[in-house]
Each structure stands twice: as C-alpha cells, then as structure tokens.
Amino acid sequence: MQTAGPEDVSFLDNRRYAGLLAQTKAGAVILHPDFAEKVPEGCIALAVPEPYVGWAKISALFYPFPQAVPGIHPSAVIDPSAVVDASAEIGAGAVIGAGAQIGAGTSIGALAYVGPGVVVGRDCRIHAQVTLSHAILGDRVVIYPGARIGQDGFGFAISKTGFTPVPQLGRVLIGDGAEIGANSTIDRGSAQDTIIGPGVHIDNLVQIGHNVNIGAFSVVVAQAGISGSTQIGQGVMIAAQAGLTGHLKIGDKARIGAQSGVMQDVPTGEEVLGAPAQNVKSFFREVITLRKLAQSGRKGPKQGSDKE
Amino acid sequence: MQTAGPEDVSFLDNRRYAGLLAQTKAGAVILHPDFAEKVPEGCIALAVPEPYVGWAKISALFYPFPQAVPGIHPSAVIDPSAVVDASAEIGAGAVIGAGAQIGAGTSIGALAYVGPGVVVGRDCRIHAQVTLSHAILGDRVVIYPGARIGQDGFGFAISKTGFTPVPQLGRVLIGDGAEIGANSTIDRGSAQDTIIGPGVHIDNLVQIGHNVNIGAFSVVVAQAGISGSTQIGQGVMIAAQAGLTGHLKIGDKARIGAQSGVMQDVPTGEEVLGAPAQNVKSFFREVITLRKLAQSGRKGPKQGSDKE
Amino acid sequence: MQTAGPEDVSFLDNRRYAGLLAQTKAGAVILHPDFAEKVPEGCIALAVPEPYVGWAKISALFYPFPQAVPGIHPSAVIDPSAVVDASAEIGAGAVIGAGAQIGAGTSIGALAYVGPGVVVGRDCRIHAQVTLSHAILGDRVVIYPGARIGQDGFGFAISKTGFTPVPQLGRVLIGDGAEIGANSTIDRGSAQDTIIGPGVHIDNLVQIGHNVNIGAFSVVVAQAGISGSTQIGQGVMIAAQAGLTGHLKIGDKARIGAQSGVMQDVPTGEEVLGAPAQNVKSFFREVITLRKLAQSGRKGPKQGSDKE
Numbered sequence: 047m048q049t050a051g052p053e054d055v056s057f058l059d060n061r062r063y064a065g066l067l068a069q070t071k072a073g074a075v076i077l078h079p080d081f082a083e084k085v086p087e088g089c090i091a092l093a094v095p096e097p098y099v100g101w102a103k104i105s106a107l108f109y110p111f112p113q114a115v116p117g118i119h120p121s122a123v124i125d126p127s128a129v130v131d132a133s134a135e136i137g138a139g140a141v142i143g144a145g146a147q148i149g150a151g152t153s154i155g156a157l158a159y160v161g162p163g164v165v166v167g168r169d170c171r172i173h174a175q176v177t178l179s180h181a182i183l184g185d186r187v188v189i190y191p192g193a194r195i196g197q198d199g200f201g202f203a204i205s206k207t208g209f210t211p212v213p214q215l216g217r218v219l220i221g222d223g224a225e226i227g228a229n230s231t232i233d234r235g236s237a238q239d240t241i242i243g244p245g246v247h248i249d250n251l252v253q254i255g256h257n258v259n260i261g262a263f264s265v266v267v268a269q270a271g272i273s274g275s276t277q278i279g280q281g282v283m284i285a286a287q288a289g290l291t292g293h294l295k296i297g298d299k300a301r302i303g304a305q306s307g308v309m310q311d312v313p314t315g316e317e318v319l320g321a322p323a324q325n326v327k328s329f330f331r332e333v334i335t336l337r338k339l340a341q342s343g344r345k346g347p348k349q350g351s352d353k354e
Numbered sequence: 355m356q357t358a359g360p361e362d363v364s365f366l367d368n369r370r371y372a373g374l375l376a377q378t379k380a381g382a383v384i385l386h387p388d389f390a391e392k393v394p395e396g397c398i399a400l401a402v403p404e405p406y407v408g409w410a411k412i413s414a415l416f417y418p419f420p421q422a423v424p425g426i427h428p429s430a431v432i433d434p435s436a437v438v439d440a441s442a443e444i445g446a447g448a449v450i451g452a453g454a455q456i457g458a459g460t461s462i463g464a465l466a467y468v469g470p471g472v473v474v475g476r477d478c479r480i481h482a483q484v485t486l487s488h489a490i491l492g493d494r495v496v497i498y499p500g501a502r503i504g505q506d507g508f509g510f511a512i513s514k515t516g517f518t519p520v521p522q523l524g525r526v527l528i529g530d531g532a533e534i535g536a537n538s539t540i541d542r543g544s545a546q547d548t549i550i551g552p553g554v555h556i557d558n559l560v561q562i563g564h565n566v567n568i569g570a571f572s573v574v575v576a577q578a579g580i581s582g583s584t585q586i587g588q589g590v591m592i593a594a595q596a597g598l599t600g601h602l603k604i605g606d607k608a609r610i611g612a613q614s615g616v617m618q619d620v621p622t623g624e625e626v627l628g629a630p631a632q633n634v635k636s637f638f639r640e641v642i643t644l645r646k647l648a649q650s651g652r653k654g655p656k657q658g659s660d661k662e
Numbered sequence: 663m664q665t666a667g668p669e670d671v672s673f674l675d676n677r678r679y680a681g682l683l684a685q686t687k688a689g690a691v692i693l694h695p696d697f698a699e700k701v702p703e704g705c706i707a708l709a710v711p712e713p714y715v716g717w718a719k720i721s722a723l724f725y726p727f728p729q730a731v732p733g734i735h736p737s738a739v740i741d742p743s744a745v746v747d748a749s750a751e752i753g754a755g756a757v758i759g760a761g762a763q764i765g766a767g768t769s770i771g772a773l774a775y776v777g778p779g780v781v782v783g784r785d786c787r788i789h790a791q792v793t794l795s796h797a798i799l800g801d802r803v804v805i806y807p808g809a810r811i812g813q814d815g816f817g818f819a820i821s822k823t824g825f826t827p828v829p830q831l832g833r834v835l836i837g838d839g840a841e842i843g844a845n846s847t848i849d850r851g852s853a854q855d856t857i858i859g860p861g862v863h864i865d866n867l868v869q870i871g872h873n874v875n876i877g878a879f880s881v882v883v884a885q886a887g888i889s890g891s892t893q894i895g896q897g898v899m900i901a902a903q904a905g906l907t908g909h910l911k912i913g914d915k916a917r918i919g920a921q922s923g924v925m926q927d928v929p930t931g932e933e934v935l936g937a938p939a940q941n942v943k944s945f946f947r948e949v950i951t952l953r954k955l956a957q958s959g960r961k962g963p964k965q966g967s968d969k970e
Contacts, residue, residue, distance in 0.1 A: 049854060056853070057853075060909060062909060096819065096821050098819040098828070099819040099821045099826050101819070101828065102818070102819045102826040102827060102828040102829070103826060105828065105829045105831070105853075106827070106828075106829055108829075109829040109831060111827075119739070121739050121757075123427070123429050123446040123447060123464075137757075138739040138757040139447055139465070139739060139755055139757050139773070141429075141445075141446040141447055141464040141465060141482075143464075155775075156739075156757040156759075156775045157447070157465055157483075157755070157757060157773055157775055157791075159463075159464045159465055159482040159483060159499075161482075173793075173813065174757075174775040174777075174793045174795075175465075175483060175773075175775060175791060175793055175808075177481075177482045177483055177499040177500060177536075179482075179499075190810070190813045190814070191775075191793040191795075191810040191813050192483075192500060192537070192793060192808060192810050192845070192847075194498070194499040194500050194536040194537055194558075197481065197498045197499050197536050198498070200535065200555070200557045200558075200575070200576070202410070202555060203404065203406040203407040203409070203410045205404050205407045208553070208571065209553065209555065209571065210407050210410040210411060211410060211414070211419075212406070212409065212410040212413065212414075213410070213413045213414055213416075213417040215413070215417060227816065227847070228793075228810040228813050228847040228849075229500070229537050229559075229808070229810055229845050229847050229867075231500075231535070231536040231537050231558040231559060231576075233536075233558070237364070237365075237409075237413075238357060245824070245825065247816070247818060247825065249816045249869075250810075250816075250847040250849070250869050251537075251559060251845075251847055251867060251869050251887075253557075253558050253559050253576040253577055253594075255576070263824065263825065267816070268816070268847075268869040268871070268887050268889075269577065269869055269885065269887045269905070271559075271576050271577045271594055271595060273576075273594060286869075286887055286889060286905055286907075287595070287887060287903070287905045287923075289577070289594055289595045289612055289613055291594075291612065293368060293370060304905055304907065304923060305613075305905055305921075305923045305937050307595075307612060307613045321613050322641065324645075328645075328648065331648045331651075332644050332645065332647075332648040333938065334648075335644065335647055335648040335651050336644060336647075336948050336951065336952060337940075337944075337948065339647070339948075339951055339952075339955070340944065340947045340948040340950075340951040343947075343951050431735070431737050431754040431755060431772075447755055447773070449737075449753075449754040449755055449772040449773060449790075451772075465755070465773055465791075467771075467772045467773055467790040467791060467807075469790075483773075483791060485789075485790045485791055485807040485808060485844075487790075487807075500791075500808060500845070502806070502807040502808050502844040502845055502866075505789065505806045505807050505844050506806070508843065508863070508865045508866075508883070508884070510718070510863060511712065511714040511715040511717070511718045513712050513715045516861070516879065517861065517863065517879065518715050518718040518719060519718060519722070519727075520714070520717065520718040520721065521718070521721045521722055521724075521725040523721070523725060537808070537845050537867075539808075539843070539844040539845050539866040539867060539884075541844075541866070545672075545673075545717075545721075546665060559845075559867060561865075561866050561867050561884040561885055561902075563884070577885065579867075579884050579885045579902055579903060581884075581902065595903070597885070597902055597903045597920055597921055599902075599920065601676060601678060613921075615903075615920060615921045629921050630949065632953075636953075636956065639956045639959075640952050640953065640955075640956040642956075643952065643955055643956040643959050644952060644955075647955070
C-alpha cells in the first residue's frame, strides 16, 4: 500500500498495517469489509471476506502462470530411451536419463537432472538445477531450484563392528499440485516409498527422511525436518525449523509450532509447541511460570528487606 | 512387513511394530530371537541378534552397490591437465578443473563440478550437481547431490572500521568411506584444514564450518550445524538440528541430542540435550520440574479455595 | 600456531589458545600487545590491538583476491540478447538468459544459471551452480556455490476452499559488497522487493523469505531463517539457527542469539536469546532459576529425611 500509485491495485490483509490505509495513493485496495469505509478519497475499496485470497485471484489475472515453451534446447542431453512430450520444454544444459518420461506442458529448467526411470507428469515446473531420481511425480508439481528428490536416505545399521550400509530401494511419490521449495531434500524410501500427498506445500531447505508420508494439503515451512518413517496426516501445518523424530504419527489438521521438537505422536487437530513439544497452551503456561519465578527470585531479597 | 508378500523377505527391528507381525504375509522375516516364535504360519523366522544389520546384509546380496560404468560422457568438460582414471565414469555435463585427479572406479555424477587441483580417490560416488573445490577425498567416499565442499568459510574480521575479509587458505580432507548428505555444506579451512575423518556419516543440509575436525565414525544428522574450529572426537553422535558453537572440544562417543545448543566442551561419553545443552538426565529433570510447577500454579487458586 | 614453522606467520586472537604461544615455532606471530612479551625466542611478535584484523590484512598481501580471467568458456550457453562485459569470465556449462547483464571484472562460475533480465554488477564472484533469477546485484557481490536467489517465495492464500497461489512479482536487490553463503535461499519479493543491503554477510544454508529487508552490514549466520516481510536494521547480528517470524522490525545493532525464536520486534541495540526470545540476561536468569529449582527438588526428599 505504501508504494502503490493511482494506476495500482493493492491489498490490506494483515491488520497490523491498517494504520497505513489512510495514506495509500493506490487506485484500489482489496480489504476486509471492516476497513472498507476507511479508504482515503479517490481510492476504491474492493471488500472481500478473505482479502489475501482476493489479492491472489486478482493478481493472477494480470500475471498468469507462465506456460512452457515447447522444445528441447540444443545443449540439453536427452537419453535416446527417454520419452519427452512434444509440448514439453527442456532447458539449456538439462540432463534427462534413460527411460525417463516428461509429460505434456511440463518445463524442465536449465541444468536440471532427471535420473533414469523418473516420471514427471503434465504441466509440472521443474526449476533450474533440481535433481530428480527414483521419483514419480503427478501433474502440476512445482520443484524450486536446487531441490534434491530421491537420493538415498541416511541408511546404515550400527553394530559393534561398525556401520553396515542398508540398500535404499524405495521411491519418492509426489502427488498432483504439490510444491517443493528451493534446496529442500526428500530422500527415497528404504524398503517402502516416501510419499508427498497431493497439494502438499513444502518450503525451502526442508529435510524429509526416507519412508515419510505426508497427507494431502499439509504445509511444511522452511528449515523444518521430518525424520524417517514418520506419518503426517492431511491438512497438517508444520512451522519453520520444527523437527520431528522418526516413526511418529501426526494426526490430521495438527499444528506443529516453529522450532518445536516433536518426540511423540500428535493427535488430530492438536496444536503443539516447544521442545519437547507439548500442547501450545501448556507451553505458554510454562513460559509464564518460569518468567514470573525468575523475576520473583530477583526481587526476592528486596521483598525480604521490606518485611523487616 | 505390511506390504510384503510370500516372495518377499521383510524385517522387524523397531519393537513398536511388533504387533503387526501376526498379520504379515511375507515369506520370511528377519527379527530378534525374542519374536521368532510369533511369526504366522507359512512365514520363515530369520532370527538374528541385530535384525537391522541382518536386513542390511541380506538386501545387499539382492541389490549390490552399483559399479561405475567406465567412460567420459561427450558433454562433460575435462581440463586437459586433469587426470581421470580409465575405469572412472564421468557423467553428462560434469566439469573437471585443471590438475584435478579422479581415481579408479569412481563415478562423477551429471552436472557435478570438480574444481582445480581437487583429488578424488578410488571407488567414490560423487552424485549429480555436487561442488568440490580445495578438497582431497579418500577412497569409497560418497557425496550426495548438491553438497558443497570446499568453498570459503564465513571469514571476516569485524573492527570499528567495518569488515575485513580474511583469506581462506585451507582445504577439506575427507577420509575413506565417509558420506556427505544432499545439500550439506563443508567450508574449507582458513589457516589450517577442515577434516572429516574416515567413516564419518553426515546427513542432509548439515553445515560444517571452517577448521572443524570430525573424528572417525562420528555421525551428524540432518540440519545440524558445527561452527568453526570445533573438534569432534571419534564415534560421536550429533542428532538432527543440533548446533555447536565454535572452538569446542567434544569427547569420543559423546551424544548430542536433537536441537541441542552446545556452548561448552562435552566430555567423553557424555550425553547432552537442550539449549544451553546439559546432561540429558538433568535436562529431563528440568522439563519435569517446570511441567509440575506450571500445573500446580494452575491448580493453586483451587487449592487456595479448598483451604477456606 | 601449532603447525607453523620458521618461514610462517601465525596469529593469536582467541585468548583460549594463549597457552600454546610458548610452543610455537612460527617465525612471527600477530597478537595483542598483552601477549607480545610471551613469544618464545626466535619468534617475532607483531603486536596490534585487533590481531584477527591484522592477520586478515597481512594474509591478503600474500594471497590477493583472485581476478576474473576474461572470456566465455565455449560450453557456456549465452542468450544472444544478454550483455556480457568483455572483461567478465563465464565458466564451463554456465547458462545466461535473455537480457541478462554481466558487469566488468565479474566471474560466473561453472554450471551457474543467470535467469532472464538478471543484472550482475562489476567485480562480482558468482560461484559454481548458483541460481540467479529476478535479481539485481550491485558491485563486488559474492554468491557461494548452490545459493538460490530470486525464486518464488512461499506464497499462497489459505481459505476454506483450499490453497490459492499468490503470484510472486517482486525482485531480489543485493547491495554492493554483500556475500551470500553456499546453498542459502533468498526468495523474490511478492508485491514489493526483497532487499539485502550493502555489505551484508549471509552464511550457508540461510533462508530469507519474500519481502525481507536486511540493513547494511548486518550478519546472518548459518542455518538461520527470516520469515516474510520482516525488516532487519543495520549492523544487526543474527546468530546460527535463529528463526524470526514474519512482519517483525529488528532495530539497528540488535543481537539475536543462536537458536533464538524471535516472535516480537526487537529494539535497537537489544540482545535477545531463547525461544520465545527475550533479553539475554533474563534468558540466563531463567536458565539458572530452573537449574537451581530442579536440583533443589532432587535434594528435597533427602532434606526431608534429615529433618526426621
């Protein structure tokens, strides 16, 4: 809102910024009906119950999702046994391995690597320098630059005589419409598959261990990590820098707060926070309890002298 | 065990899943002798004291470690002064710098970059899109996609007049059989070398600062970070998302728990947890103390009214 | 100091290592005047008030910053509409998109990708396998291997009917002399720009969300993360693995401790630590309070029996 001019559409979603509304020079502002009467003169209020969704839809009209430009760059290296749809776009320096399949309308970015046998569905966006191996992708999947999908997980057995490597034999299955952030890593399954459900959104620098299964429309924010074989329900929100140990079950619509350290199963709909993670209200009760205690300890001697 | 059929071998290692044993349709299950009599009819119990090690060894018989396919892909760019063994495999689009050496039986993945003067030993697996610079690798080293080895560390002196860059002059030395996970970063030494001992296993998205020295067969799990000049003993376990400040000494066989924030030296064999990290038992005693206190504080008023 | 010989210059900066001074065989040691009289015979004491700065300056005389070697490697792919200065160096396999501009004396590393319209200033070092898109870089910017600059941020509106993608329309603007570490990720702005001020130093594996603005000469250490739209002042220090939620304001010269979880604005010059982050002294007071409490609780029963 601060930089928009009379030719621009802006939006007000975070109420924290409501005070800036009076100063906007935007031609129109998308906002909640509560604020519609507070726009300055000359500014049109576009009132909708969910302003950020409104902004998303309006800006997509002006900036539609870019289409693949069909064709294979002459510098790309395509194995003769790979099957690339004629409507797909293969960027400069990309490498496509034996038996790989690239679907209609999909673009493979510059210097990306698609390993042998990998299947990429329709209308996917595989950005620059991504690695795909041992993976099957649905349609409309977006993989941001530098993500690593399908390498061997951290698989070795520790015994008294040292480490024994455990062959990693599974795949990564990624559902329709899922998105994987820049430089995130998703390991292939060991004896089963690692599964990323449809519509799952994974942010940058996230680590997903082998055999993890993430249910549809769950969200994993930046730098979070999920250890091997943990099962995440549908519609779960895992905030930034949270860590989950292995072999857990996280129920549908659970919410894992930022930097949480989750060491136990989380029931459906539960919101947890802290390390070890616990119910969010209990967490804040502990924070307040300790804060008061440390402060009273500090005041303690003074109170003592007051009594005298 | 849940998906295996009569032609398959499965395993039971985590006792948490023991309840599933009765339902398995696997032809054979590798398990601890304690469970050998609980396999269903028609299933062969392969009882061994360390079931996961047994699984590792048996599955390696069926899926042996892939061998390098000797040859240089025509799209690779090899400096004329580099020395590539005739039995090595160089992938599509890989770039090998001046004076680099690639040992017998080693494979360099597609689009990987091996900088000037880097030495890679025998039977190594350098996966796609890895960067190696200022590094000397032993034999049987595995580097997963996107790992960055040997770039300048975070080296600058802060004074009243601003930042003065400090030339980073050391190397990264990686011992035989070490493994480095996807998108992990290991900075070159500043005035000495960064050293990764033989058999060390580093997971994905780990940060290793300049001059760090990690002793043989230590393990660093995903998203952990070790600051500059810290010395890690042998057989140390550093769990996921742990952070160690610089210039510390961590004794042999120490165990650093997940998300720990280690600000002091850790003695040999000690197990620490929390931030600031402390003895693991002390950590959990504090967790319980605070939990009880917050709960009693909550009940406090009620107890007060009981007294009336 | 431990490995230097009579032909070498060494330095003593961390007082922790002062005990090693007597044993050094270095020809000269840069150190604080306090230690100048403690060098062994035959060793020259180079006494300066800031020894690490002195080391930086002296070592830079011996190891000057490498210059770009002008020229375009024949395997690089340069769009005909890109403008590459004749004094720039373009590495093997690099890809430069339509309309991109590469300034004088700049080097673009092997297998790096510079997207359409990206502007890179003079004397920059863009290392191997970096991705640049939707970005404008000043002069003397250094980007380490595998960093991802300018991809779409985590932008979607969540409503009752699911996720609506929000077009990401901004850029990343990077000031003169800024440095971005290996495998770090900086998302492009959504409706405005993401801004990295001049002289900012960002370490490895750091996440910077969309619309973040980092003031001049601030430092962000490894694996820290800054969520969308947070504003960081000048000269701020953000230590390793810290996390900041979105839409915060961090004052000039504030210090955010390692692993802090910052959920509120931080005033100018304040030092915070912990999760939720608080004043560093308050944090340690709480740590000590809880530690004492847990220890006294442990002794409690014994004291009870003493009373009998």
